[in-house]
Amino acid sequence: MSDTIRFLLSEADLPRFWYNVQADSPLPPAPVLRPDTMEPVTPDFLSVLFPMELILQEVSQERYIEIPQEVREIYRLYRPTPLVRARRLEQALQTPAHIYFKNESVSPSGSHKLNTALAQAFYNRAAGTKALTTETGAGQWGSALAIACNFFGLDLEVYMVKVSYRQKPYRRILMESFGAKVFASPTDRTQYGRSVLAADPENPGSLGIAISEAVEAAATSNGQKKYSLGSVLNHVILHQTVIGQEALKQMEMAGEYPDVVIGCVGGGSNFAGLAYPFLGENLRNGRKTRLIAVEPTAAPSLTKGVYTFDYGDTARMAPIVKMYTLGHTFVPPGIHAGGLRYHGMAPSLSAFYDAGLIEAVAVPQRATFEAALLFARSEGIVPAPESAHAIRVAIDQALEARERGEKRVILFNLSGHGHFDLAAYEAYLNNALEDYEYPKEAVMEALQHLPQVAVA
Numbered sequence: 001m002s003d004t005i006r007f008l009l010s011e012a013d014l015p016r017f018w019y020n021v022q023a024d025s026p027l028p029p030a031p032v033l034r035p036d037t038m039e040p041v042t043p044d045f046l047s048v049l050f051p052m053e054l055i056l057q058e059v060s061q062e063r064y065i066e067i068p069q070e071v072r073e074i075y076r077l078y079r080p081t082p083l084v085r086a087r088r089l090e091q092a093l094q095t096p097a098h099i100y101f102k103n104e105s106v107s108p109s110g111s112h113k114l115n116t117a118l119a120q121a122f123y124n125r126a127a128g129t130k131a132l133t134t135e136t137g138a139g140q141w142g143s144a145l146a147i148a149c150n151f152f153g154l155d156l157e158v159y160m161v162k163v164s165y166r167q168k169p170y171r172r173i174l175m176e177s178f179g180a181k182v183f184a185s186p187t188d189r190t191q192y193g194r195s196v197l198a199a200d201p202e203n204p205g206s207l208g209i210a211i212s213e214a215v216e217a218a219a220t221s222n223g224q225k226k227y228s229l230g231s232v233l234n235h236v237i238l239h240q241t242v243i244g245q246e247a248l249k250q251m252e253m254a255g256e257y258p259d260v261v262i263g264c265v266g267g268g269s270n271f272a273g274l275a276y277p278f279l280g281e282n283l284r285n286g287r288k289t290r291l292i293a294v295e296p297t298a299a300p301s302l303t304k305g306v307y308t309f310d311y312g313d314t315a316r317m318a319p320i321v322k323m324y325t326l327g328h329t330f331v332p333p334g335i336h337a338g339g340l341r342y343h344g345m346a347p348s349l350s351a352f353y354d355a356g357l358i359e360a361v362a363v364p365q366r367a368t369f370e371a372a373l374l375f376a377r378s379e380g381i382v383p384a385p386e387s388a389h390a391i392r393v394a395i396d397q398a399l400e401a402r403e404r405g406e407k408r409v410i411l412f413n414l415s416g417h418g419h420f421d422l423a424a425y426e427a428y429l430n431n432a433l434e435d436y437e438y439p440k441e442a443v444m445e446a447l448q449h450l451p452q453v454a455v456a
């Protein structure tokens with residue numbers, strides 16, 4: 001097997017269960033608070049937005065949760081995804097390291113996000129939901145949910161950040177092809193959107209504003225519509241663990257075990273989906289794999305943020321959670337990795353980072369595109385600008401291994417392809433991309449607006 005490139009599982013090897021790291025975590029879960037009263041949330045409060053089955057998954061302590069048969073059926077359209085040994089990249093780097101990547105870009109939507117979109121659409125349909133609302137920035141999440149809603153017969157309203165709506169018509173058309181209704185946010189459809197437009201008719205929108213509109217649209221629908229989120233929450237991360245569970249089996253096929261596991265982090269779901277099954281091995285079986293989360297210097301919540309309670313959205317309608325945050329009013333600079341422009345981080349990942357169980361690094365934009373093109377020219381895949389952050393650090397690890405003359409086994413998540421992000425590549429090729437340093441003053445200002453929470 002030593003010269004095998006692609007490690008492929010059969011459909012029968014598709015995981016039957018999602019893995020819930022909470023069962024193996026030594027850390028107590030922090031409370032989730034209502035944004036209005038700052039009291040712990042009740043299922044009642046959450047059930048306006050989510051079906052009960054997802055709320056139960058959010059707080060579950062069970063190690064394994066069965067994947068519904070109907071979800072597995074659709075997973076089979078693209079799962080198990082390949083694990084690939086990046087031999088041509090290794091050669092280009094002249095490194096003794098072995099570099100593997102889990103290829104989530106082969107999903108019909110082009111990223112890992114379909115793994116949770118299908119599960120969320122399934123549980124909503126089962127609970128009698130008629131329609132979902134959501135936000136999307138660059139369009140990866142909206143595309144995944146549009147495909148999932150199409151399969152499960154749900155209507156979908158997507159609040160798409162206005163600048164992206166204008167700059168990325170093809171993502172919008174993809175969503176519409178699957179029957180979704182896409183609106184440029186801020187819209188005049190919600191009270192919050194109208195208030196933003198009244199203050200500034202030219203407002204280009206932001207992810208925070210779009211989340212607030214989607215939440216409001218669900219909350220005021222008399223139970224007809226529920227809201228769906230593509231990252232951050234425990235149930236989203238749970239659904240993504242199919243990635244790491246497959247990768248564990250595939251690394252075994254390769255006869256190796258990773259020394260380092262790497263993923264980019266926006267809200268944390270693709271990194272956690274790959275890394276948590278390996279973290280479980282660290283916690284239960286004494287393995288010592290390093291788990292490295294990679295974020296942009298433009299939105300460095302783990303490496304520069306504060307570990308505290310903060311709102312999940314700009315309009316302060318979403319629950320308050322304990323996480324590494326740059327402040328909910330912070331709007332990150334316009335890097336092309338739209339999926340990484342979030343002020344906070346998944347609470348579970350924040351807690352593991354705080355406890356030293358995972359590591360984090362921040363990388364500047366141009367270095368990620370340099371890595372992306374080296375990867376593309378070696379392996380033939382143009383990666384999503386988000387995934388390029390993971391590739392940058394995988395390459396840095398391989399170069400360090402070369403310097404030290406070490407054989408190191410590196411595994412990273414290729415969370416998506418970049419076929420809808422070619423304008424970003426054009427900007428890089430034309431030498432017109434900026435590096436955004438850590439926007440310290442904006443973060444310091446935003447951190448003045450944290451909620452005053454009196455919880456131990």
Ligand SMILES: *Cc1c(COP(=O)(O)O)cnc(C)c1O
Pocket residue numbers: 111112113140141230231232264265266267268269270271339340384386387415416417
């Ligand atoms: C959304 C997205 C991300 C970032 O989200 P996470 O929840 O941190 O995974 C990363 N890569 C791609 C391709 C995405 O679409």
